[in-house]
C-alpha cells in the first residue's frame with residue numbers, strides 16, 4: 521500500500537450522515553475497518569465540530585447516497601465525470617486521443633497505474649469491452665476505496681453501457697511500482713500512467729482538483745517505465761500537459777494529441793505493431 525499521499529490516513533476518521541439507518545451504519549464500520557481508521561458515531565455533531573474535537577485533517581462520511589471524503593478544502597466523492605461524454609463521442613465516431621494513443625481494441629487488457637477518479641479507466645473499459653480487462657491501481661487508500669465503491673454502485677439512468685464499463689473496472693490499492701514488479705512479462709496489452717501533472721492545474725474547474733489533497737503527487741519514475749515496458753505486450757502510454765518536460769525526461773517514442781489540446785499522450789511501442797499514428 522502506498523504512503524506517499526498528501527493526507528496521512530491516520531489523520532482521518534469515518535462517520536455517517538446525521539440520521540444513518542442500520543445499513544449505512546454497517547457500511548460505515550466496514551469502510552473504517554477496510555481503511556484501518558477509527559469509526560466515530562455522528563451523534564448530531566457538525567463536521568467542523570468533529571475536525572476540532574478529534575483533531576483530524578479529514579472525515580470520510582458514509583450516507584445513503586454516497587461515501588465522500590471531507591476536508592476544509594472541499595469534498596471528494598466518486599463521479600463518472602467526463603467518461604460518459606467521452607463514451608458518447610466515441611459511439612458517434614469521434615476520435616478519443618487516449619484511445620488512439622493506446623491503439624486500443626475490444627478484448628485488450630489495460631493496467632491503469634494511476635486510477636484517480638477512474639474517468640480514463642471507464643473509457644478504456646468501454647472500448648476493451650466484455651472480452652477485455654481493466655485493472656486500476658491507486659496508491660491512496662481513501663481514493664481507491666471511494667472510487668471502488670462508486671464504480672460498483674453508481675447508477676446513471678439511460679447510460680447502460682457506461683455503467684457496465686464502470687462495473688468491469690477492477691480496483692487495487694497499491695503503489696504501481698510495487699504492483700508492476702510482481703507482474704509476469706507481457707501480462708497486459710497496455711500499461712497507462714496519468715500522474716498528477718508536474719505543472720499546476722489546467723483550470724479552476726479541473727475535476728482532478730477534488731482529489732488533490734488525497735493524491736500521491738510523486739513524479740513518474742523512469743524505473744517504472746522500464747517495468748511497464750516488460751509488462752506491456754503492445755504499448756505504454758503516459759498523459760501529460762503539452763508544455764511539460766516529462767516526455768523528454770522519460771524518453772517517449774512519440775506523442776499523440778489534438779492539435780489545440782493542452783493534454784498530450786506520450787507513447788512507447790513494445791515490439792512490432794500494425795498501427796502507428
Ligand SMILES: C[S@@+](CC[C@H](N)C(=O)[O-])C[C@H]1O[C@@H](n2cnc3c(N)ncnc32)[C@H](O)[C@@H]1O
Pocket residue numbers: 522633634635636637638639640641657658659660663694695696697714715716717728731734735736737738
Ligand atoms: C491525475 S490522477 C489520475 C486521474 C485518472 N486518470 C482519471 O481519469 O480520473 C493521478 C492519480 O494517481 C495516483 N498515483 C500517483 N502516483 C501513484 C503510484 N505510484 N501508484 C499508484 N497510484 C498513484 C494519485 O494518487 C492520483 O489519484
